[in-house]
Amino acid sequence: MLKIADKEFASRLLLGTGKYPSFDIQREAVAVSEAEILTFAVRRMNIFEASQPNFLEQLDLKKYTLLPNTAGAKTAEEAVRIARLAKASGLCDMIKVEVIGCSRSLLPDPVETLKASEMLLEEGFIVLPYTSDDVVLARRLEELGVHAIMPGASPIGSGQGILNPLNLSFIIEQSKVPVIIDAGIGSPSDAALAMELGADGVLLNTAVSAASDPVKMASAMKLAIEAGRLGYEAGRIQKKDYGVASSPGEGMMTT
Numbered sequence: 001m002l003k004i005a006d007k008e009f010a011s012r013l014l015l016g017t018g019k020y021p022s023f024d025i026q027r028e029a030v031a032v033s034e035a036e037i038l039t040f041a042v043r044r045m046n047i048f049e050a051s052q053p054n055f056l057e058q059l060d061l062k063k064y065t066l067l068p069n070t071a072g073a074k075t076a077e078e079a080v081r082i083a084r085l086a087k088a089s090g091l092c093d094m095i096k097v098e099v100i101g102c103s104r105s106l107l108p109d110p111v112e113t114l115k116a117s118e119m120l121l122e123e124g125f126i127v128l129p130y131t132s133d134d135v136v137l138a139r140r141l142e143e144l145g146v147h148a149i150m151p152g153a154s155p156i157g158s159g160q161g162i163l164n165p166l167n168l169s170f171i172i173e174q175s176k177v178p179v180i181i182d183a184g185i186g187s188p189s190d191a192a193l194a195m196e197l198g199a200d201g202v203l204l205n206t207a208v209s210a211a212s213d214p215v216k217m218a219s220a221m222k223l224a225i226e227a228g229r230l231g232y233e234a235g236r237i238q239k240k241d242y243g244v245a246s247s248p249g250e251g252m253m254t255t
């Protein structure tokens, strides 16, 4: 089980809700993914405008935990304002802190992310910050008291997969809160690798929503995350420099 604060989830896949070709495809993709946590950008969701189409209306909200995110924020203050709006909607008490520091790479601003996380923790939110794969920043966030760390695999929407597995391993090794690899996942093998590294979960959006067949890809991601987790729990063999025969040589009959 994935445990975040006092909440437990059977699925380790967290799914974004942006950029699907249609609500119907999105609904089907979400269903086959078996994800229990859905993230959405508060700024892009018409949560206060009943007249506007809204994906959340299409869902049985009792089946999902909503994870609003502060996408669009460039400062800690903006992120906090967006988080308060999300809380006021009454839909959720968790928040994914996303403070972008570079509009080209979409990489997070470490200083503002730390600041926003601190402010939101003081206000009683369950805080899940999206961070870079910086090991020291991850430790500082955990020391603040965040409820999960969400380091990026690579830039949001890039589909480049895991660029720095070593840093992610260091973060996973040092963290006592769940580590959820967030952003940049491009294929099921990327998601499986994240889980094999020992991550507690994977958050992804574009790899599914922009796939040629989002529903099939949602299913593939679910299976990859389950396979990666099983592989991690099973314990992979050590890599060796030279070949080692798979069949025992001793005791074999010779002619």
Ligand SMILES: CC(=O)[C@@H](O)[C@H](O)COP(=O)(O)O
Pocket: 015, 016, 017, 018, 039, 069, 071, 098, 130, 155, 156, 157, 158, 159, 182, 183, 184, 185, 203, 204, 205, 206, 207
């Ligand atoms: C939806 C969301 O929260 C994104 O900001 C997230 O980081 C996913 O990134 P990808 O689209 O690269 O999976």
